[in-house]
Amino acid sequence: xxxxxxxxxxxxxxxxxxxxxxxxxxxxxxxxxxxxxxxxxxxxxxxxxxxxxxxxxxxxxxxxxxxxxxxxxxxxxxxxxxxxxxxxxxxxxxxxxxxxxxxxxxxxxxxxxxxxxxxxxxxxxxxxxxxxxxxxxxxxxxxxxxxxxxx
Amino acid sequence: xxxxxxxxxxxxxxxxxxxxxxxxxxxxxxxxxxxxxxxxxxxxxxxxxxxxxxxxxxxxxxxxxxxxxxxxxxxxxxxxxxxxxxxxxxxxxxxxxxxxxxxxxxxxxxxxxxxxxxxxxxxxxxxxxxxxxxxxxxxxxxxxxxxxxxxxxxxxxxxxxxxxxxxxxxxxxxxxxxxxxxxxxxxxxxxxxxxxxxxxxxxxxxxxxxxxxxxxxxxxxxxxxxxxxxxxxxxxxxxxxxxxxxxxxxxxxxxxxxxxxxxxxxxxxxxxxxxxxxxxxxxxxxxxxxxxxxxxxxxxxxxxxxxxxxxxxxxx
Numbered sequence: 001x002x003x004x005x006x007x008x009x010x011x012x013x014x015x016x017x018x019x020x021x022x023x024x025x026x027x028x029x030x031x032x033x034x035x036x037x038x039x040x041x042x043x044x045x046x047x048x049x050x051x052x053x054x055x056x057x058x059x060x061x062x063x064x065x066x067x068x069x070x071x072x073x074x075x076x077x078x079x080x081x082x083x084x085x086x087x088x089x090x091x092x093x094x095x096x097x098x099x100x101x102x103x104x105x106x107x108x109x110x111x112x113x114x115x116x117x118x119x120x121x122x123x124x125x126x127x128x129x130x131x132x133x134x135x136x137x138x139x140x141x142x143x144x145x146x147x148x149x150x151x
Numbered sequence: 152x153x154x155x156x157x158x159x160x161x162x163x164x165x166x167x168x169x170x171x172x173x174x175x176x177x178x179x180x181x182x183x184x185x186x187x188x189x190x191x192x193x194x195x196x197x198x199x200x201x202x203x204x205x206x207x208x209x210x211x212x213x214x215x216x217x218x219x220x221x222x223x224x225x226x227x228x229x230x231x232x233x234x235x236x237x238x239x240x241x242x243x244x245x246x247x248x249x250x251x252x253x254x255x256x257x258x259x260x261x262x263x264x265x266x267x268x269x270x271x272x273x274x275x276x277x278x279x280x281x282x283x284x285x286x287x288x289x290x291x292x293x294x295x296x297x298x299x300x301x302x303x304x305x306x307x308x309x310x311x312x313x314x315x316x317x318x319x320x321x322x323x324x325x326x327x328x329x330x331x332x333x334x335x336x337x338x339x340x341x342x343x344x345x346x347x348x349x350x351x352x353x354x355x356x357x358x359x360x361x362x363x364x365x366x367x368x369x370x371x372x373x374x375x376x377x378x379x380x381x382x383x384x385x386x387x388x389x390x391x392x393x394x395x396x397x398x399x400x401x402x403x404x405x406x407x408x409x410x411x412x413x414x415x416x417x418x419x420x421x422x423x424x425x426x427x428x429x430x431x432x433x434x435x436x437x438x439x440x441x442x443x444x445x446x447x448x449x450x451x452x453x454x455x456x457x458x459x460x461x462x463x464x465x466x467x
Contacts, residue, residue: 022282022343024344025344026345027268130268132268133268133270134272137272141280145275145280
């Protein structure tokens with residue numbers, strides 16, 4: 001009954017959840033943000049009210065990680081920002097992503113915090129990070145839910 | 152004997168037990184498929200294991216259909232009965248298994264080659280943010296238990312019934328629980344930030360699917376082209392066929408050849424160069440290593456000069 005060999009492993013995993021280090025990021029984004037206290041954010045082009053909401057979200061994420069968001073990074077086209085993100089030059093991109101965007105499979109995109117219709121497409125204001133940064137994504141999702149639940 | 156209706160008395164009870172087990176198998180497998188489907192997310196290993204679980208339904212369904220057909224007596228259109236429905240189902244299942252296995256193998260190799268990083272998000276449950284990976288691990292852990300138990304119960308039945316389909320199903324259940332463990336480790340590795348753990352687990356799983364399919368295909372093909380009766384899970388001649396061949400040779404030393412083939416779980420023998428004796432019965436042979444029910448028929452072909460007879464056939 002080799003299956004029972006998995007049981008000790010399972011117990012270790014249960015203990016791991018208690019110490020907040022599981023799951024880990026593949027590229028270590030969250031640890032880097034906490035260690036350097038710098039959150040490198042890129043903002044895509046969006047209307048002012050969306051931008052204000054995005055900045056409020058970023059402020060929450062930064063404060064929960066004991067970091068400051070870096071405002072010196074330029075805004076650019078969404079494509080350029082995603083390329084920087086993919087390369088590890090950004091930790092987070094706030095962008096309006098279409099529900100059928102080809103980036104959906106290449107990036108990890110949170111549930112939209114607000115949606116609007118542009119032409120025939122629906123755009124959702126989302127936090128976009130690199131795929132596989134599972135701890136970092138959990139941090140963002142938690143802040144998103146908290147923001148939507150409360151003030 | 153092909154004209155019989157129903158299964159031989161000697162195996163009737165085991166057939167019923169096998170059918171009951173397969174109904175349980177289908178029930179448990181369905182619950183696993185639902186649990187895994189709900190939890191799999193974008194994990195390649197989970198997806199691969201899920202497909203394997205779905206394919207795992209094929210052998211039990213085929214067995215349930217085949218045993219029903221086998222019960223039928225020979226009729227106007229099928230003079231030799233329906234004993235080979237089992238083999239046909241077996242071949243179809245093997246081809247399906249191989250195709251899907253290769254497809255999944257390609258997917259997993261590409262995921263590894265492209266260094267795809269798998270994202271697994273979280274869900275808020277009772278005020279707590281819970282990583283979805285935990286649900287994947289729970290589903291994988293659950294998926295290992297039923298195949299482990301059912302596979303172990305199937306093996307002795309398959310041996311008694313000489314049922315290749317049931318035997319394959321037992322092997323498939325073994326592959327399924329091993330898949331569960333591999334998939335579990337893949338998700339655990341992902342949680343530790345090891346991006347390659349998931350595709351590597353998926354490659355191991357899909358390679359095992361392809362291996363199963365290849366072995367099944369060999370056995371099914373051998374039977375459908377009238378190969379010698381084989382041991383379960385092996386290409387060696389079965390000891391029972393060997394015993395029957397030896398028994399017939401001892402009884403008919405003048406026979407030019409003894410030909411053996413397998414039809415489903417039954418053996419058919421042909422004695423060449425000898426006229427059928429009036430008093431012949433299988434029971435009169437001294438067959439310590441071969442159960443009577445396995446021998447479907449022994450026929451005699453006194454004239455071996457026909458164009459179809461090929462001298463290059465080896466003796467058994």
